[in-house]
Amino acid sequence: xxxxxxxxxxxxxxxxxxxxxxxxxxxxxxxxxxxxxxxxxxxxxxxxxxxxxxxxxxxxxxxxxxxxxxxxxxxxxxxxxxxxxxxxxxxxxxxxxxxxxxxxxxxxxxxxxxxxxxxxxxxxxxxxxxxxxxxxxxxxxxxxxxxxxxxxxxxxxxxxxxxxxxxxxxxxxxxxxxxxxxxxxxxxxxxxxxxxx
Numbered sequence: 731x732x733x734x735x736x737x738x739x740x741x742x743x744x745x746x747x748x749x750x751x752x753x754x755x756x757x758x759x760x761x762x763x764x765x766x767x768x769x770x771x772x773x774x775x776x777x778x779x780x781x782x783x784x785x786x787x788x789x790x791x792x793x794x795x796x797x798x799x800x801x802x803x804x805x806x807x808x809x810x811x812x813x814x815x816x817x818x819x820x821x822x823x824x825x826x827x828x829x830x831x832x833x834x835x836x837x838x839x840x841x842x843x844x845x846x847x848x849x850x851x852x853x854x855x856x857x858x859x860x861x862x863x864x865x866x867x868x869x870x871x872x873x874x875x876x877x878x879x880x881x882x883x884x885x886x887x888x889x890x891x892x893x894x895x896x897x898x899x900x901x902x903x904x905x906x907x908x909x910x911x912x913x914x915x916x917x918x919x920x921x922x923x924x925x926x927x
Contacts (some may be wrong), residue, residue: 734787741791750795753905756785756806756829760859763866766820774821781825786832793833793840802845803905806833810853813916813924816829818867831917837914846913848904853920854882856891887922 731737745751747924758781765775789804796802808826810816830849834837837847854860861875864882883890900919903909918924 731784732776734784736782737787739787745795750799751792752796752799752801753803754789754792754805755792755901755905756788758785761821761825763818763863763870764820764899765818766824767783769821774824777821777825777926778828782828782832783821785829789836793845796845797840797843800844802840802843803909804836804840804845804847805834805901805904806847806848807850807852807901810851810918810920810924812849813851813918818870819863826901829836834914837874841913844910846904846910848899848909849916850901850904851916851918851920851924852897852919853923854886854891855897857894860891876886877914886920890921892919892921 750921761777761781763819785806791800806829808829809819809822811819811823812827812830830854833849840847864875864878867873868878871878879891897919900917904912
């Protein structure tokens with residue numbers, strides 16, 4: 731995602747092979763756990779390029795077609811860390827927050843073209859990424875992964891990690907015609923994890 735030339739080549743090939751895109755889900759990988767302080771400036775730039783600038787570039791490539799057809803759905807996945815920063819995820823919390831500001835701004839620019847732009851905030855969804863974060867925390871704290879996962883689960887009001895299909899269902903709704911009046915929004919899929927209103 732950080733290789734702009736390769737990214738544009740892949741998008742051009744996709745459009746040539748499959749035609750225009752009406753629905754875009756922006757979902758980048760996450761950086762390694764870090765503090766907010768003491769991170770090398772090159773690391774900040776590396777992840778800003780791959781997690782934010784790449785999303786901006788991909789979206790810009792598909793927007794003209796959406797505008798021409800007067801229909802588009804842009805859903806950008808971030809993290810619950812943009813509402814309640816997660817300890818030891820300094821880079822993730824920071825870079826993903828940039829996506830929230832960008833998406834809200836974009837939503838107002840493209841609304842009259844029939845295009846929506848929304849943010850989806852996954853909480854603890856049972857994926858390889860969450861397993862990786864649980865393992866990293868267990869290692870840092872010299873505990874078992876099972877202990878860390880149990881502690882994390884206990885903090886979620888519904889009492890479990892979310893299923894990928896539950897996250898997918900929320901994305902599918904935001905991508906549908908029925909969601910045409912939802913734009914500039916931030917939708918939480920977190921089992922009630924984020925305590926704030």
